[in-house]
Amino acid sequence: MIQISPVDMEARKNLDLRPGGTARVWQKIEEEKGKYRLQAFEGLVLARKHGTEAGATFTVRKVSSGVGVEKIFPLYSPMIDKVEIVKRARVRRAKLYYIRDKVAREARRQLRRSRLVRTDTQEIPTESEQKVAAKKELESVAAGTPEKSE
Template sequence: MSSQTLSMMMANVRISSATGTSKSTTTTTTPRAASLSAKHANGNSKVFYANSLSLNKSRDSVATFSISASGSGTKKGLYQFVERVNSPQMKDDLIPFRVGMTVKVGVTVTEGNKSRVQPYEGLIIGIHRAGVASTITVRKSLQGFGVERIFPIHSPLCSFQEVRGAGKPIARRSKLYYLRERVGKNAKLKSRFVAKKEGLSRWQVKQNALIAEKEAAAAEAARVQAEIEAKAKAEEERLQAEAEAKAAAEAKAKEEEAAAAAAEAAAAEAAAPAEEAAPEAEAAPAEEAAPETEEGSA
């Protein structure tokens, strides 16, 4: 019996039970059909239960990560956490990249204990913007062969510098991959003459503002550091003065104790001869009185 026949039989049974009709062909089901329907329902319930468990588990894992990351159980909190982690790693002094511009890339290469800067100059044919993982694709022609390299723009090992020509290249596409199929002069972009503007460009104004902001932040940090050092120095001087005062007080107390001990010793030394002379003085009158008594008796 197919699943379609089984579903039709179940539908007829529902209809008959709802309308109150009693037809033997629709109200009665065979034991095999009943077992199949129960098995089918049990299997669906198991599948739905497993799917719900996996869905809840994935949601709980995402919520747990976002809660532990930013204190919120939403996707917005997770995105804010990712941005907060990536923002210190992003450069803020990059040149304004445009498709079609010529750039000179300096790649820092470390060889043993030495490091050198490897230059690479070419045309930007694509920009992939993905936050801290943004990259540019630079293409150049070397000995008749096209060479392409992908550079992460926020990498500390890469520095970028724009190479300005006589005119501004014309690029009307976001990706210049069609240059891969061209060779020679056809692989070069057309350029148009642009009059030189007076004053600073928007990027230069932004860089000046950024430099001023960094200098202000550095000055503020230096001021705070100076205040901390001054407080630490004052605290150290105070502790040193207290230690010196305590040492002076202890030395003075020791001197006073020594003077008192010396005075007591001098007093004891002065009292010792007087005590020795007192018994002698008492013995002398007794001796004088003894001969007088002897003379009287004679």
């Protein structure tokens, strides 16, 4: 007996999914026997492999809680409910695997910057403290004895 796939093959074949774009993939996840829920995985499309043939795949990467997560999805999988293209970007490479290292480097650079900022922070007086300091200065000027203020 031949079973027809529930996937719309033509729609998936014509899906304009390119590296550099942001895609939201709605995946069916089985919770109990026969019961499914949809889970979205949104991220940057790193690669698309094997064109439009039956074994075609695409790789999506996102950063979740500071950890990079990559998933490779089969294009014609019946476990994928739908694929939405959120944003398109023009890139000059077919495979964006270098993004893995680039993101880590940028994160490290930001950590270095944040460490520098933390050590150089100054306490900013609150509004009420500023009012009290201004009041003291006015009183000292009125009394005729100038006081040095910090």
